[in-house]
Amino acid sequence: MTVDYDVKPVLKWAGGKRQLVPDIREFYKNLSPNKYVEPFFGGGAVYFDILNTLGLEHKEKAIINDVNQDLIDMCKNIKSSPKELIYLCNALEKDYKKYDYYYIREKFNGVDGEKNKIDRYEGIERSAALIVINRTCFNGLYRVNSKGLFNVPKGSYKNPTIIDEENLYKLSNLLPKTENIRCQEFDEIQDIEKGDLVYFDPPYHPLNETSSFTSYSGAFGREEQIRLRDYFQELNQKGVHVILSNSSAPFIKEIYSENRIQEVFCGRSINSKSDKRGKIPEYLVLGDTI
Ligand SMILES: C[S@@+](CC[C@H](N)C(=O)[O-])C[C@H]1O[C@@H](n2cnc3c(N)ncnc32)[C@H](O)[C@@H]1O
Structure with missing residues (x-):
């Protein structure tokens, strides 16, 4: 092979x-x-x-x-469940187009624009949301504030590529087994x-x-x-x-x-x-x- x-x-x-x-x-x-x-x-x-x-x-x-727990959880999910992760990225991409970047960012942080607590993305959906906000935020930065909330503003991409499916399957194949992906x-x-x-x-x-x-x-x-x-x-x-x-x-x-x-x-x-x-x-x- x-x-x-x-x-x-x-x-x-x-x-x-x-x-x-x-x-x-x-x-x-x-x-x-x-x-x-x-x-x-x-x-x-x-x-x-x-x-x-x-x-x-x-x-x-x-x-x-x-x-970084979110980064490591994402790597584990790429390893164990690439198909589901791709499915969820595509679903969140639709939400991104419909409701905008800040909707996804607020649900990622579990805090809305008025600083009220809301349900946050968990599990594999959280990994998909991390990919979506990272691909669409300003400069593709990862930055959190002192409360651990992701605070990068929206980037100015017209048509961002959120997920490269072929690449994700390649990564899944090359990453180590999940017990050796550590945080x-x-x-x-x-x-x-x-x-x-x-x-x-x-x-x-x-x-x-x-x-x-x-x-x-x-x-x-x-x-x-x-x-x-x-x-x-x-x-x-x-x-x-x-x-x-x-x-x-x-x-x-x-x-x-x-x-x-x-x-x-x-x-x-x-x-x-x-x-x-x-x-x-x-x-x-x-x-x-x-
Ligand atoms: C310079 S980046 C690594 C870049 C990486 N080699 C690449 O090619 O993308 C540093 C990484 O260290 C992680 N980090 C920061 N403090 C750490 C710590 N105390 N223990 C383990 N990892 C840490 C950060 O989350 C970040 O992902």
């Missing part, structure tokens, strides 16, 4: 790694890990490339994880052993740290970056193959001063003038076995 690995992410997700995959691949293409673990899954671009590069058999043992903190995955490969793609540390950022708790701040560094070193010492992405902020260079750091360049331009287009470097921190 030929397998088509050229899958597109279902959701638009900040920090998607599609453009950087060829650079990251250089560091895992010759490894033969026991299993693959991705603790900050997001849209999962690297996971799909791992299957393509290292072999489909990795799907059997791979573990993917993200702290935990990045350092709570119990079963990581020597010889495994772990790729960390955390929220990036900002290049320009402002005082408001440092005092903002709840984000992935300095403390979380240090907790992640300690976990990275613990796995590294255990003989796990570890690779980590982050911004090229001086703080990141400082906390990973013991490790090899490779600069990679993504497509983003820092200078709007076309004659001065520059590229922002990012860091790939490499464990001792890479």
Whole structure:
């Protein structure tokens, strides 16, 4: 059977790694890990490339994880019930056209425009609603406020493609079994052993740290970056193959001063003038076995 690995992410997700995959691949293409673990899954671009590069058999043992419950529930539903999910997306697309974006967003949040509690989408219908609002909101962002309510305004798409059915079936085929699609903190995955490969793609540390950022708790701040560094070193010492992405902020260079750091360049331009287009470097921190 030929397998088509050229899958597109279902959701638009900040920090998607599609453009950087060829650079990251250089560091895992010759490894033969026991299993693959991705603790900050997001849209999962690297996971799909791992299957393509290292072999489909990795799907059997791979573990993917993200702290975002709605994202993980959606991945589980794509795995277990793609047909039902497609059916519900198509039904919600009709509601979107009839009642508008904000109707779906309010039912996703379980709060109406007057801040009254209403029944919210649950179960697989909630995953379908996440897909619909993500495909139709402004810039395809995922953002919640301090109360956990999705607060991105409507985007200006004339005819948005909500669901690519063929792509969803491909994803369903390539995702790991549902028990290995997890929703935990990045350092709570119990079963990581020597010889495994772990790729960390955390929220990036900002290049320009402002005082408001440092005092903002709840984000992935300095403390979380240090907790992640300690976990990275613990796995590294255990003989796990570890690779980590982050911004090229001086703080990141400082906390990973013991490790090899490779600069990679993504497509983003820092200078709007076309004659001065520059590229922002990012860091790939490499464990001792890479
Ligand atoms: C930069 S994104 C990952 C992008 C992904 N590699 C891709 O290609 O789309 C970071 C992810 O980390 C997740 N996250 C944030 N804090 C976390 C934590 N403490 N533990 C696990 N995941 C976390 C976020 O929900 C988000 O999906």
